[in-house]
Amino acid sequence: MKMEHRTSYAVDAARKRLDQIGAVILVGSGKGGVGKSMISSAIALTLSSQGRRTGLLDIDLHGASIPEYLDLKPPLRSGENGLEPKRLGKLRVMSIAFFAGDNPVPVRGVEKEDLIAHLMALTNWGELDYLIVDLPPGMGDELLSAFSLFAHKCRLLLVTTPSKYSFNVVSLMCKLAARERVPLAGVVLNMSYMLIGRRRTYPLGRVDRSLLEKAIGARLVTEVPLEPRINQRRFQEVLKGNSELTKAIRDLTKTLLKA
Amino acid sequence: MHELTIAQNVIDSVLSEVEKNGATKVLVIEISIGELMQFDKDAFVYSLSILLNGPVLGSAKLEVKIENAVFVCRKCSRSWGMDETRKQLRQVENGLLIKEPDGMEVPLHFLPQLYSTFVHCPDCGSSDILLKDSESVRIAKLIVE
Numbered sequence: 001m002k003m004e005h006r007t008s009y010a011v012d013a014a015r016k017r018l019d020q021i022g023a024v025i026l027v028g029s030g031k032g033g034v035g036k037s038m039i040s041s042a043i044a045l046t047l048s049s050q051g052r053r054t055g056l057l058d059i060d061l062h063g064a065s066i067p068e069y070l071d072l073k074p075p076l077r078s079g080e081n082g083l084e085p086k087r088l089g090k091l092r093v094m095s096i097a098f099f100a101g102d103n104p105v106p107v108r109g110v111e112k113e114d115l116i117a118h119l120m121a122l123t124n125w126g127e128l129d130y131l132i133v134d135l136p137p138g139m140g141d142e143l144l145s146a147f148s149l150f151a152h153k154c155r156l157l158l159v160t161t162p163s164k165y166s167f168n169v170v171s172l173m174c175k176l177a178a179r180e181r182v183p184l185a186g187v188v189l190n191m192s193y194m195l196i197g198r199r200r201t202y203p204l205g206r207v208d209r210s211l212l213e214k215a216i217g218a219r220l221v222t223e224v225p226l227e228p229r230i231n232q233r234r235f236q237e238v239l240k241g242n243s244e245l246t247k248a249i250r251d252l253t254k255t256l257l258k259a
Numbered sequence: 260m261h262e263l264t265i266a267q268n269v270i271d272s273v274l275s276e277v278e279k280n281g282a283t284k285v286l287v288i289e290i291s292i293g294e295l296m297q298f299d300k301d302a303f304v305y306s307l308s309i310l311l312n313g314p315v316l317g318s319a320k321l322e323v324k325i326e327n328a329v330f331v332c333r334k335c336s337r338s339w340g341m342d343e344t345r346k347q348l349r350q351v352e353n354g355l356l357i358k359e360p361d362g363m364e365v366p367l368h369f370l371p372q373l374y375s376t377f378v379h380c381p382d383c384g385s386s387d388i389l390l391k392d393s394e395s396v397r398i399a400k401l402i403v404e
Contacts, residue, residue: 008397009265009272016271077358082264083369099366099373101355106375106386114395115372121268122369 008114013121014149021055021128024154025185025256026146030173031166032137034159035190036060038230040134041069042249043157043256045239048091050253052129055085058095059116059146060136061105067097069235074098082124088236094123112141117149139176147180155259158187158218162204167215174217185256186221187212194226195244222252261359261368262299265396266306270316273401277315282403285319289400294328294341295371296395297364324399329391332380343381351377371395 018024027040037060044056058066067073072086076098085092096105096119107115125131133150136142146154156177160170170187177184189207193200209220227245229238239246273288290307292298304323311319331338348365356363367377371394375386 008395009268010395012272012275013268016268074355075357078261078364078369079360083357096370096373099355099357099370100376101352103376104386105373107372108375111372111394115370118370118372118395122264 008117010114010117010121011149014117017120017123017125018150018153021125021131021153023129024131024133024150026133026135026150026154026156026182027159028135028143028156028173029159029166029170030137030139031160031169032063034161034166034170035224036137036159037065037069037134038235039157039159039188039190039224039249039252040132041066041235042239042245043253044091044093044130044132045070045088045236046249046253047130047132048089053090053127055092055094055123055125055128055131056134057120057123057131058093058097058134059119059142060134061096061107061112061115061142062136064095064097064100064105066093066095066134071234072098074101079124081126083122085123085125092125092128094119094125109141113145116142116145120149139173143173143176144180147177147182151180151182155183155185155256157185157221157256158216159190160187160212160216161191162189162202162207164215167212170218171216178217184218185259187216187218188222188224188252189220190224191226192223194228221255222248224248224252261364262303263306266303266310269396269398270307270310272398274315276398276401277403280403283315284404285316285401286404287320287322287400287402288398289322289324290396291324291326291392291399292396293371293390293392293394294325295344295374295390296368298325298368298396300325326392328394330374330378330380331389331391332383332385333387333389334385335380335383337380337382339381344378347378347381 027036044054048054058064077084085094160166193202225244328341351365374390379386
């Protein structure tokens with residue numbers, strides 16, 4: 001029997017890494033600028049701070065921002081079992097930006113699928129309870145590759161803002177997930193409100209829960225406030241304490257753990 | 260070090276194909292490696308040969324080929340090879356070199372798919388380039404019985 005299909009070893013190797021991972025949560029939206037990377041980083045940091053072995057994989061190939069959020073920089077180090085993910089406390093983080101630095105990543109089509117499989121395969125994640133995957137905007141190669149690679153182990157957490165233009169795109173992603181049989185973990189309404197003193201204001205408009213759920217086709221799990229301090233301080237410091245943002249992320253994490 | 264890890268992954272992948280196809284013995288394994296990875300072929304072949312043992316793999320004939328890197332610019336149609344590319348790779352910032360136990364490697368050694376990040380057309384400077392043939396390690400042919 002002869003097989004000549006130029007198989008990459010990477011998908012098999014990536015699945016072997018996955019065998020050591022309990023559950024994968026894909027964080028996506030379809031729409032850009034809704035705060036996927038902030039939500040991914042916040043969930044990962046919170047799970048890790050609660051003692052759960054957690055990894056964070058950034059597959060936003062063209063606009064990786066996880067390293068910026070977490071203030072992590074190249075270079076990477078290679079060891080006996082592959083490339084060592086960057087560590088932030090006990091959280092393990094891998095991003096394409098650790099390879100590309102400040103250079104653009106103009107990768108086309110199927111190469112993206114290969115790139116994601118290799119990134120997953122090369123990283124020495126070790127045993128993890130949770131792997132959080134930060135998806136890029138859009139519904140192309142990266143998303144389909146993630147659905148395929150993490151199938152049977154993943155749930156998709158959708159992120160939207162109060163904008164009706166965002167709802168429309170997020171609903172498309174919701175439909176695609178249903179077609180690909182990827183279970184949903186619900187939808188997060190990010191930038192939902194802002195706390196001024198003790199009063200909630202709604203700078204992007206107040207959203208009716210049932211209208212949102214109907215428009216998107218998914219259950220609203222948490223409302224996350226707009227937190228301007230994110231631009232002024234280190235993200236992990238903003239998450240400490242008992243701020244509105246911290247409470248919202250803790251609620252979200254609790255919901256994810258229950259499911 | 261990376262060569263050893265990849266060798267183990269390739270053998271795992273071969274064994275998975277063997278299992279999927281209900282075979283009992285591997286006769287031929289042909290592996291192609293993209294030149295861009297600047298792989299240590301001898302170290303890779305040595306690592307593979309250690310792993311090729313036992314009733315399933317022990318008598319497999321192994322062939323490892325390095326595929327020449329040929330780039331084509333989509334903008335001006337210029338094509339070029341590894342010699343001109345090496346010059347560009349020498350300019351990869353020190354901060355991006357990956358630390359291995361026995362030295363430093365450029366990121367493309369691990370992720371050759373990122374070639375358009377580090378390689379550009381020597382004439383027009385465009386990053387809209389194409390690498391012909393394989394950029395990474397692939398099982399090109401597998402014969403089992």
